[in-house]
Amino acid sequence: MSPTAVLTVDQMRAAEQAAMSAGTSEWELMQRAGEGAAQWIARMAGGRDVCVLCGPGNNGGDGYVIAESLRRRGNTVHVVAPKEPGTETARTARAAYKGEVSTEGLPRNQVYVDCLFGYGLAREVTGEFAQLLENLRDATGYKVAIDVPSSVASDTGERLGPPVEYDLTLALGGWKRAHFTMPVMATMGVKRVVDIGLDLPADVPRLSDAPRISAPAADAHKYRRGLLAIVAGEMPGAPLLAAESAMRSGAGYVKLLSDHSHPDAPAELVIESAATRKTLSDERLSAILVGPGLGRKNKARDALGSALEAGRPTILDADALHLLDPAMTAGCNTAKIGLTPHEGELAKLCEAFGIDASSKFDRAEALHAETGMTVLAKGPDTILAGPEGVLFFERGSSWLSVAGTGDVFAGIAAARLAVRGEVQQALEEAVWIHHEAARLAGPAFTAGTLARSVNNALWSFL
Ligand SMILES: NC(=O)C1=CN([C@@H]2O[C@H](COP(=O)(O)OP(=O)(O)OC[C@H]3O[C@@H](n4cnc5c(N)ncnc54)[C@H](O)[C@@H]3O)[C@@H](O)[C@H]2O)[C@@H](O)CC1
Ligand SMILES: Nc1ncnc2c1ncn2[C@@H]1O[C@H](COP(=O)(O)OP(=O)(O)O)[C@@H](O)[C@H]1O
Numbered sequence: 001m002s003p004t005a006v007l008t009v010d011q012m013r014a015a016e017q018a019a020m021s022a023g024t025s026e027w028e029l030m031q032r033a034g035e036g037a038a039q040w041i042a043r044m045a046g047g048r049d050v051c052v053l054c055g056p057g058n059n060g061g062d063g064y065v066i067a068e069s070l071r072r073r074g075n076t077v078h079v080v081a082p083k084e085p086g087t088e089t090a091r092t093a094r095a096a097y098k099g100e101v102s103t104e105g106l107p108r109n110q111v112y113v114d115c116l117f118g119y120g121l122a123r124e125v126t127g128e129f130a131q132l133l134e135n136l137r138d139a140t141g142y143k144v145a146i147d148v149p150s151s152v153a154s155d156t157g158e159r160l161g162p163p164v165e166y167d168l169t170l171a172l173g174g175w176k177r178a179h180f181t182m183p184v185m186a187t188m189g190v191k192r193v194v195d196i197g198l199d200l201p202a203d204v205p206r207l208s209d210a211p212r213i214s215a216p217a218a219d220a221h222k223y224r225r226g227l228l229a230i231v232a233g234e235m236p237g238a239p240l241l242a243a244e245s246a247m248r249s250g251a252g253y254v255k256l257l258s259d260h261s262h263p264d265a266p267a268e269l270v271i272e273s274a275a276t277r278k279t280l281s282d283e284r285l286s287a288i289l290v291g292p293g294l295g296r297k298n299k300a301r302d303a304l305g306s307a308l309e310a311g312r313p314t315i316l317d318a319d320a321l322h323l324l325d326p327a328m329t330a331g332c333n334t335a336k337i338g339l340t341p342h343e344g345e346l347a348k349l350c351e352a353f354g355i356d357a358s359s360k361f362d363r364a365e366a367l368h369a370e371t372g373m374t375v376l377a378k379g380p381d382t383i384l385a386g387p388e389g390v391l392f393f394e395r396g397s398s399w400l401s402v403a404g405t406g407d408v409f410a411g412i413a414a415a416r417l418a419v420r421g422e423v424q425q426a427l428e429e430a431v432w433i434h435h436e437a438a439r440l441a442g443p444a445f446t447a448g449t450l451a452r453s454v455n456n457a458l459w460s461f462l
C-alpha cells in the first residue's frame with residue numbers, strides 16, 4: 001500500500017473490491033482491520049476496561065473483531081450496540097465475539113472504541129446513535145475512533161452528528177479526506193493508518209511527507225543560491241515581512257523593490273527603487289514575489305503585469321490574487337506561477353477564472369487544472385494542487401491565525417522557489433517550514449517573531 005494515499009469513499013471501496021476480486025474475502029479484510037486496530041488499542045489501554053460501540057454496518061463489524069481480540073488478550077470488554085448488524089460480514093463478526101453486548105448505556109471510565117459508523121455514514125446521525133455519541137462526548141476516558149469519527153462524512157469532513165474529541169483515530173486501509181479537513185481534523189487526536197494489505201492507487205491525492213532541504217553547494221555563490229525580487233506597493237509592512245522571512249529561508253540574495261523609506265529594514269536587506277520593469281528583467285533573477293502590500297489600484301496592476309511579463313518563476317499572493325484574471329495570464333507560462341490564496345482569495349480567483357466549485361479541495365484542484373498555475377489553498381487546513389497532484393498536510397499551530405503570517409508564508413515560498421526552481425516543491429517545503437517556524441516561535445507570536453524564527457526552522461529539514 002502507499003501509506004500516504006488519501007482516498008475518497010469510492011476509491012476506498014474500489015480498492016477493497018479489487019482485493020476481494022483477487023481472492024481476499026471481506027471477512028478476511030475485516031479481521032485484518034480489527035486485529036490491526038486492536039494491537040494499537042491494547043497498547044494504549046494497558047489493563048484498562050474497554051467499551052466498544054458497534055453500529056449496524058461493517059464499521060460495527062470491525063468493532064466486534066476488536067472486542068473479541070481484546071477479550072482474548074485479557075482486557076475486560078463490553079460492547080454497546082443499539083442495533084443488530086445489518087451486513088453479512090458484520091454478522092459473522094458479531095457471531096465470533098464471545099463477550100457481553102448491551103443495547104444502550106455507556107459504562108464509566110473506560111477506554112472507548114467508537115465503531116458506530118465509518119465511511120458508510122450517509123446522513124445526519126439521530127435517535128439512539130446520536131444519544132450514544134452524546135454520552136461518549138461527555139464521558140471521561142481514552143477515546144478511539146475507528147476509521148473515522150462516527151459523526152464525520154469521510155469525503156468532505158462534514159459534521160453529521162454530535163462532536164466527540166478523540167485521543168486516537170485509526171484509519172483502516174488508508175487515509176480519507178476527512179482526516180486532513182478542518183475543523184474535524186482537530187478532533188481526531190493522534191492519527192495512524194492500519195494496513196490491511198490493500199493495493200491503493202498511485203494517482204490519488206497524498207499526504208505531504210517532510211521535505212529534505214540541502215545546505216548550499218560547497219562552491220555556492222550568492223546569485224546561484226537564488227536571487228529573489230519582492231515587488232512592494234502601497235503598504236510597506238507586508239512586503240518587508242515577506243522579505244524578512246525570505247532572507248531566512250535559504251535564498252542567496254533578496255531584493256525588495258520599494259519606494260517606501262523602510263527605516264526598520266535590516267541592514268542585510270537590499271532595497272531598490274520600484275522601477276520594476278528594469279530590475280525585473282535582470283536575467284539572474286531566480287524568482288519574483290508580488291502581492292503582499294501591493295494595493296489594488298492601477299499602479300499595482302501595472303506592477304503585477306511587469307512581474308508576469310518578466311516570465312520568471314513567480315509567487316502571487318494577497319492583492320495580486322485580487323487583481324489576477326485570465327487576460328493577465330494569457331501568454332504566460334503558468335507552470336512557473338504559484339498562487340497562495342486564503343479562503344476569500346480562493347473564492348475570488350475561482351470567480352475570475354470561471355470556476356464553479358464550492359469545497360476548498362474542488363476549488364484548488366479545478367483552479368490548477370483550468371489554469372496550469374499551482375495553487376496552495378491556505379487556512380487552518382492546507383491543500384496544494386499542482387502538476388504533481390494534490391497534497392494534504394498535517395495541521396500547523398493555530399497561533400498562525402494572526403495578521404501577517406500569510407506575508408511570512410509568501411516570503412518563505414518565494415525564497416524556496418528561488419532556490420529550487422520548481423513551484424510545487426517550493427510551496428510544499430514552505431508549508432513545512434512555516435509550521436515549524438510557528439512551533440519554534442512559541443505561543444502568541446507576532447508575524448515579525450515568526451519571520452525571525454524561519455532560519456532555525458530549517459534545522460528540522462536538513
Ligand atoms: N468493505 C470492506 O472491505 C471493509 C470495510 N471496513 C469497514 O467498513 C466500514 C464501512 O462499512 P459500511 O459501508 O457497512 O458502512 P458503515 O459501517 O460506516 O455504516 C453504514 C451503515 O450505517 C447506516 N447508516 C449510515 N448513516 C446512518 C445514520 N446517520 N444513521 C443510522 N444509520 C446510518 C447505513 O445504512 C449502513 O447500514 C469502513 O469504514 C470500515 O470501518 C473494514 O472492515 C475493512 C474492510
Ligand atoms: N487556525 C489555523 N491553524 C493553522 N494555520 C493557520 C490557521 N489560521 C491561519 N493559518 C495560517 O496562517 C496564514 C495566514 O495567512 P493569511 O490569511 O494570508 O494572513 P495575512 O494576510 O494576515 O498574512 C496561512 O499560512 C494559514 O495557513
Ligand SMILES: [K+]
Pocket residue numbers: 059114115116117118145146147148149150
Ligand atoms: K467510527
